[in-house]
Amino acid sequence: VRRIVVVGASLAGLRAAEELRGQGFDGELVVVGDEPHRPYDRPPLSKQVLAGTWDADHLPLAVAHEGGLDGLDVDWRLGTRATGLDLATRTITLADDDVGVELAFDGLVIATGASPRWLPGCRTDLAAVHTLRTLDDSLAIRAVLDTTPQRVVVVGGGFIGAEVAATCRSRGVDVTLVEMLPVPMGVAVGDEVGTLMADIHRDHGVDVRLGVGVERVDGSDRVERVRLTDGTVLSAALVVIGIGVVPNTAWLDGSGLTVDDGIVCDATGQATSGVFAAGDVARWPSRRYGRSLRIEHWDNAIAMGEHVAQRLLAGSGGSAGSGDDGDVYDPVPWFWSDQYDRKVQLAGVAAGADEMQVVEGSMDERRFVALYRQGDRLAAVLAMNRPRPVVTYRRQIQAGASWSDALATASG
Ligand code: FAD
Ligand code: NAI
Numbered sequence: 001v002r003r004i005v006v007v008g009a010s011l012a013g014l015r016a017a018e019e020l021r022g023q024g025f026d027g028e029l030v031v032v033g034d035e036p037h038r039p040y041d042r043p044p045l046s047k048q049v050l051a052g053t054w055d056a057d058h059l060p061l062a063v064a065h066e067g068g069l070d071g072l073d074v075d076w077r078l079g080t081r082a083t084g085l086d087l088a089t090r091t092i093t094l095a096d097d098d099v100g101v102e103l104a105f106d107g108l109v110i111a112t113g114a115s116p117r118w119l120p121g122c123r124t125d126l127a128a129v130h131t132l133r134t135l136d137d138s139l140a141i142r143a144v145l146d147t148t149p150q151r152v153v154v155v156g157g158g159f160i161g162a163e164v165a166a167t168c169r170s171r172g173v174d175v176t177l178v179e180m181l182p183v184p185m186g187v188a189v190g191d192e193v194g195t196l197m198a199d200i201h202r203d204h205g206v207d208v209r210l211g212v213g214v215e216r217v218d219g220s221d222r223v224e225r226v227r228l229t230d231g232t233v234l235s236a237a238l239v240v241i242g243i244g245v246v247p248n249t250a251w252l253d254g255s256g257l258t259v260d261d262g263i264v265c266d267a268t269g270q271a272t273s274g275v276f277a278a279g280d281v282a283r284w285p286s287r288r289y290g291r292s293l294r295i296e297h298w299d300n301a302i303a304m305g306e307h308v309a310q311r312l313l314a315g316s317g318g319s320a321g322s323g324d325d326g327d328v329y330d331p332v333p334w335f336w337s338d339q340y341d342r343k344v345q346l347a348g349v350a351a352g353a354d355e356m357q358v359v360e361g362s363m364d365e366r367r368f369v370a371l372y373r374q375g376d377r378l379a380a381v382l383a384m385n386r387p388r389p390v391v392t393y394r395r396q397i398q399a400g401a402s403w404s405d406a407l408a409t410a411s412g
Contacts, residue, residue, distance in 0.1 A: 001106040001274075002027045004312065005092060007082045008111030008248075009033025011041070011061065011298065012279025015305030016109045018063050021072050023313050029074050030103065032094065034081040037135060038069065043298060045138035046163040047338055051170055052142060056135055082112075085255040087272060107274050107312045110252075110263060111305060114245035114280040114296060119155055119214060122241070127222040129239045132160050144238045145171060152176070153226045153236040155214055157184025159337060160242025162197060166339040169204050176207040176234050178214060178226075180243075188335075189382060190350050193370065196363050197339070204340055245296060247281045262294040267328045269308040270315070276308035287330050288400075289349050289379070297335035304329060332397045334390075342366060345387060347394035348380030359410035361386055369393075371406055378406035 004020060006013045009031050017031055033039075040059035048054035065071050077094065084093035091102040116131035118124065128144050130137055141164075145152075150173040154161045157179030165177045177184065184201070186194035198208050213229040217239055226234045247262045257271050258264040262283035265271050269284055279301035283294040307329045314327075334347040350356075353372035361368035361384075369389045372380035378401045381393035396406055 001025070001313070003105055004029055004107040004109065005103060005105040006031045006109040006111060007033075007092065008109075008113055008279070008281070009035065009039050009076065009078060010111065010113055010279075010301075011039065012113070012281075012301035012305035013109065013111035014039040014061055014063070015302045016111060016276075016278055016309040017072055017074055018065055019306040019309035020313065021065055023310060025313055027106075029072070030077060030105075031074050032077040032080050032082050032092070032103075034079065035134060036079040038076070038078065040135055042133070045135065046132060046160060047167060049135070049138045050142055050145070050164065050167045052146070056139070059135065081251070083251050085252055085257070085275075087256050087275070090274075108276070109305070109308055109312065110271070110275065110277040110281060111279045111301075112248035112251070112281050113301075114247045116160075116241065117244050117246055119217070119241045119243060122214070122217045126217065126219050128237060129217060129223050129241070131241045132164065133245070141238070141240060145173065148237045150174060150237055151235050152238045152240065153178060153234050154240045154242065155226075156242035156244070157181070157198075157208075157210070158242055158244065159185070159188070160240070162201070162339055163337060164240050164242060165201055165206050166204070169201075169206060170340070174207075175205075176209060176236075177201060178209045178212060178228060180211070180213045182211045184208070184210065187351055189344070189346060190353060190356050190372065192356055192363070193344075193382060193384075196366070197344075200340065200342060200366065245280070247294070249281060264292075267330070268311045268315075269304060269329045270311060274312070274315075276312055278304035278308045284329055286349075287328060288332070288397075289374075293333070293349070295333045297333060299334045300331065303331050332394050334394065342384055343387070344382065344384050345390050346380060346382045347390050348372065348378070348397045349374075350380040350382065353379050356382075357407070359407070360389060369410075371403075371410065373403045376403050377401070378403055 039061040081095045082092050083095040091104045094101045152175050154165045154177045165175045168175045183191045183194035215227045218225045249259045263277040265284040280296045286293045336345045350372045355373040358370045367385040370382045383390045
């Protein structure tokens with residue numbers, strides 16, 4: 001392997017590049033990214049950056065490698081979009097400044113992440129209607145918050161909606177949160193904790209509207225009103241749309257890679273010989289959960305970026321692994337979310353769980369640990385403002401602990 005190309009210059013791509021060097025790869029390493037920025041961290045975009053307490057200079061992703069980012073000896077192609085992949089010639093096509101330029105690779109890591117969905121039917125030319133994914137998005141939303149007397153309508157009660165609503169309230173802005181489903185964040189944390197999250201938002205003064213969608217977003221040049229499907233009309237000086245993301249795979253159309261809500265990989269993270277995917281864009285069969293997963297969280301981007309870098313080097317010229325446990329990517333996913341003075345952490349996969357039990361603290365106190373059962377296994381642990389037990393239960397999930405073992409730990 002002489003030249004490895006990484007497409008996507010963000011968390012998964014950077015961690016893959018860092019791991020390649022860490023494992024001793026001394027060939028040519030090219031990282032292609034369509035944003036103009038060097039890799040930066042996204043979690044603060046809905047939190048500290050939006051709150052106005054951090055600026056862009058807090059965000060660059062650090063690397064442990066000696067010599068920092070420059071020490072990685074990467075040929076950065078920033079502000080450059082990959083537009084095609086030809087597996088027969090093992091080349092990718094680059095657009096923008098490098099119109100039509102082809103770049104050959106021996107190994108490829110695809111880490112192109114995901115892009116926000118736009119609200120169906122919503123005009124794209126109205127000022128102060130935004131999605132939130134990039135630094136530029138966050139600064140644009142903050143600029144509106146800095147200048148306009150505020151009434152914000154947040155569409156979508158998932159991670160973006162919940163965190164943006166909390167941050168806007170911390171700025172003293174009036175917020176209405178509109179979620180199509182009966183419970184916000186329910187898909188990720190289950191209906192009981194989702195219902196609690198709705199209460200927490202209400203207690204902080206958010207007008208939470210559940211089970212209702214948006215019919216239209218109106219205004220002349222700037223947004224002025226949002227009409228809901230139940231006929232309610234909300235005035236709005238800012239609309240933030242957080243209704244989910246779509247994996248960035250359009251550039252792979254016709255390449256022959258299998259795409260099905262993400263790049264379909266084998267259990268090692270390999271999409272086809274010498275081509276791997278990592279982070280938000282990647283889908284793989286999880287042995288632990290017995291189904292295919294695509295995880296849209298920070299920790300997975302790091303772990304999978306590192307994993308596929310190792311597999312690429314180990315399997316160069318052939319298969320990415322023998323199927324041994326070490327070859328297989330089978331993490332216990334983990335995320336956190338900060339909303340007001342509550343920190344929620346979840347390790348494992350709670351979606352599809354059969355049962356949830358609070359085993360420490362209580363939901364009334366809003367400080368608790370809950371376990372999720374799938375079949376006879378411990379599937380996930382969620383902690384609100386009680387971080388320590390997450391480590392213990394995450395280890396148990398890793399080890400395949402039974403539900404009764406987990407409950408015994410809780411009562412012991
Ligand atoms: P991305 O970060 O999406 O990076 C992909 C990169 O590839 C982008 O720069 C994109 O522009 C580029 N790209 C796409 N297509 C092309 C192309 N064709 N050519 C070249 N470049 C391309 N997770 C948590 O666990 N906790 C949190 O608190 C948290 N907060 C978040 C807050 C916000 C506002 C957002 C947006 C996300 C948050 N996340 C959080 C999720 C976490 O940031 C993502 O899971 C992580 O960024 C995924 O990394 P990635 O490298 O896979 O993809
Ligand atoms: P999401 O998938 O978390 O939530 C989308 C929400 O929008 C769902 O609750 C859905 O029911 C709702 N929705 C869909 N269509 C709607 C409509 N027309 N009207 C009203 N509601 C509608 O996606 P979200 O919040 O956009 O987040 C995007 C990405 O950012 C995700 O990958 C997420 O994981 C990531 N993120 C993660 C954070 C964290 O881990 N703490 C924080 C912020 C973002």
